[in-house]
Every structure is written in structure tokens, then in C-alpha cells.
Amino acid sequence: MSKLPSPIRSFCRRQDGALTSYGLFLVIAMICVGGLAIDVSNAVKVRTHLQVAADSAAHAALVAREYKTETESKTIAVNVAQNSLPTSHFGDSINAGDITFGTWDAATQTFTAVANSNDAVLVNTQRLQGRANGVTTYFLRFVGLNNLDVRSHSVFETYYPTCFREGFVAEQRVDVQSNNTYGNGFCIHSNDHVEINNGNTFMSGTIVSMPNKADIVVPNSDPTANPGLASALRSGSYHVRILDRINDIIAGVEDPNSPYFRTDYVDIDPLTGNPVNRVTLNGNGPGVRLSDWVPGAVHELTCNSP
Numbered sequence: 001m002s003k004l005p006s007p008i009r010s011f012c013r014r015q016d017g018a019l020t021s022y023g024l025f026l027v028i029a030m031i032c033v034g035g036l037a038i039d040v041s042n043a044v045k046v047r048t049h050l051q052v053a054a055d056s057a058a059h060a061a062l063v064a065r066e067y068k069t070e071t072e073s074k075t076i077a078v079n080v081a082q083n084s085l086p087t088s089h090f091g092d093s094i095n096a097g098d099i100t101f102g103t104w105d106a107a108t109q110t111f112t113a114v115a116n117s118n119d120a121v122l123v124n125t126q127r128l129q130g131r132a133n134g135v136t137t138y139f140l141r142f143v144g145l146n147n148l149d150v151r152s153h154s155v156f157e158t159y160y161p162t163c164f165r166e167g168f169v170a171e172q173r174v175d176v177q178s179n180n181t182y183g184n185g186f187c188i189h190s191n192d193h194v195e196i197n198n199g200n201t202f203m204s205g206t207i208v209s210m211p212n213k214a215d216i217v218v219p220n221s222d223p224t225a226n227p228g229l230a231s232a233l234r235s236g237s238y239h240v241r242i243l244d245r246i247n248d249i250i251a252g253v254e255d256p257n258s259p260y261f262r263t264d265y266v267d268i269d270p271l272t273g274n275p276v277n278r279v280t281l282n283g284n285g286p287g288v289r290l291s292d293w294v295p296g297a298v299h300e301l302t303c304n305s306p
Contacts (some may be wrong), residue, residue: 035139039148046135046150049084050093055155057081058123061099062156065118067259074099081125089287091133097197100125104157111155119158161238162207163187171240182206182232191237193217202228209234253298254278267296 007037033284061077070078074096081089085093102113111122127150129131134147163169167187168176174190177199184205188194193215194208202208206228210216213233252258253266267276277297281288288301 012173028090031139031177032142035142039137039140042138043135043148043150047125047152050127052149052152053084053094054123054125054152054199055124055156055264057085057094057099058121058154061101061121061123062118064100064254065121070101070116071096077121077123081123086140091129092131093127093133093191094125098126104155106157120154120155122155124151124153161240163189164242167207169238169240169241176200189236189238196226196229198222198225198262200226200229202226202232204228204231206232207234208232209236211235211237217272266298 001111007044010152044159052086057077057080058285060080061073064073077099078094078096081094087093100111100113100122101115102120102122103109104111107242111120113122115167125137129147135150136147137145140146140148162185166185168174169189170199173192173195174188175195176188176197176198180199181201182188183203187207187209188196189207189209189213191208193212195217196208198219213235216229216233218269224242242255244296248258249260250271252260253262254275257260268274277294279292279294279297279299281292281299281301293299
């Protein structure tokens with residue numbers, strides 16, 4: 001076998017420029033790592049943007065669902081999200097199909113879709129290559145990755161304060177009489193103050209609240225006359241929104257065009273479309289008796305006592 005010419009052998013043995021070659025490889029590696037950091041950081045920024053929009057849309061959907069249909073609530077939520085994700089710039093990041101109403105199990109962190117529910121809502125916001133709005137890369141495209149798929153989701157759940165589930169709630173004074181027993185979970189709340197006569201028992205888990213619990217009124221200012229009252233006292237106030245809707249609800253019971261109109265348990269005149277019977281009950285004297293209630297009728301009861 002013939003040997004290589006001397007100039008070639010000499011060139012192969014020379015190490016001049018080795019650091020230059022090493023530097024080129026190092027620069028390429030640094031560009032790859034730096035590019036990956038830039039593209040990933042951009043994806044994280046986009047995900048944060050999507051998360052904020054999803055949170056806003058979920059909150060809007062659940063608030064709207066209290067008064068409006070599922071379809072109307074989804075439309076409102078999409079409009080809210082698109083205020084920060086305009087389609088002209090971000091494409092189809094959210095649509096009505098990305099919003100689902102259902103229930104939320106906090107213990108298992110599980111969302112279950114339920115049609116026409118107003119308990120919880122799941123909202124997805126996304127920038128996907130399949131929707132032609134994927135997140136464009138700057139350096140990862142050199143390895144064939146031109147777009148990144150970024151998704152975010154948000155779950156909002158309706159919260160009903162304990163006092164709105166079981167108890168007495170009022171903007172003004174709440175005054176309860178003697179010899180009552182209030183069990184676990186029962187709440188007495190006033191946005192003014194509460195007055196309680198003696199002889200009542202408040203079991204563990206009962207709540208008696210008002211803006212300042214020091215405003216509680218009991219005979220002779222004796223807290224021991226109502227066992228458990230001291231432990232039940234809380235300071236706090238609520239925005240009782242339902243009070244602003246009571247007149248509309250009352251009027252809507254007899255208005256076929258109102259969302260509060262019911263035909264499943266109220267008898268309706270087929271000619272007029274209005275309830276057949278309206279019964280006025282008397283809360284004075286012996287009070288309301290079982291025999292006073294008329295099946296299928298709309299009942300009205302006014303309490304005259306302060």
C-alpha cells in the first residue's frame with residue numbers, strides 16, 4: 001500500500017486551528033440552548049396570557065349563567081375572553097365549544113360535564129397548529145419545529161355562603177324569639193344587627209353573624225342565657241344580591257314571558273296562559289295551616305310583624 005504524500009501527512013498531523021473548530025461547535029451549542037430558552041419562555045408567556053383569558057371567561061360564564069341560558073352565557077364568556085385574545089391577532093383561541101358547564105368535585109379535582117348546569121364551568125383557551133394559531137418558534141424551527149401547541153384551562157365553581165343555604169338572612173335587623181334549638185349548619189345573619197331572646201340553644205356549627213358581633217342584643221346582655229351563642233358569634237357582612245331580584249321574581253311568577261314563570265307545578269289556564277289560582281294567605285292570628293295551601297296555585301303571604 002502506497003504511503004500518503006508528505007504534505008498530506010503533515011496536514012493531518014497539524015493541530016493549528018483546533019480551538020477555532022471547538023469554538024464553532026460551542027457557539028452552535030450555545031445558540032441551540034439559548035434558542036430553546038427563548039422559545040420555551042415565549043411559550044410560558046403565551047400560556048399565562050391564555051390562563052388570564054380563561055379565568056376571565058370562566059368567571060363571566062358562571063355569573064351570566066345565574067340569569068341566562070347556557071348558550072347566552074357561553075357567548076358572553078367568549079366575548080370577554082376575546083377582549084384580551086382578539087381573533088385578528090390570536091386566531092381561534094376560544095369558541096363556544098371550548099366552554100362546558102357541569103359540576104366540580106374539589107376532593108378528587110374532577111370536572112364532570114352536565115348539560116344546563118350552573119354549578120361549575122370549564123373553559124379551555126388554546127393556540128394550536130390545528131387551529132392555525134400555534135405559537136411561532138424562533139430557533140426550534142432549525143430542528144423542524146415551526147410551531148408549539150399551548151393550552152390552558154380554568155374551572156370556576158359557584159359558591160353559596162353557608163348563610164344562604166340554611167338560615168335567616170336580612171339586610172336589616174333579625175329578631176328571633178325564645179326556646180329554639182339551632183343545629184349544625186344553621187345560620188342567622190344580618191347586615192345590621194341580630195336580636196335574640198333568652199332560652200335558645202346554639203349547637204356546634206351554628207353561625208350568628210353581623211358586621212360587628214359586639215352589636216348582638218340579648219336581654220340583660222347575658223350571653224349565658226343562650227347556650228352556645230358565644231361560640232356561634234361571627235363578624236362579617238354579605239352582599240345579598242337576591243334581595244334586588246325579589247320583586248322581579250314575584251312579578252315573574254305570573255308572567256309567561258319571565259324566566260321565573262313555572263308550569264311544572266303551577267296550574268295554567270290554556271286560554272290566557274296565566275296561573276289559574278292565586279291564593280292570599282294570612283300570617284296573623286293562628287298563622288298558616290296545611291289546609292290553607294291549594295295545589296297548583298300561586299300563594300301570596302305577607303308578614304306584618306316587624
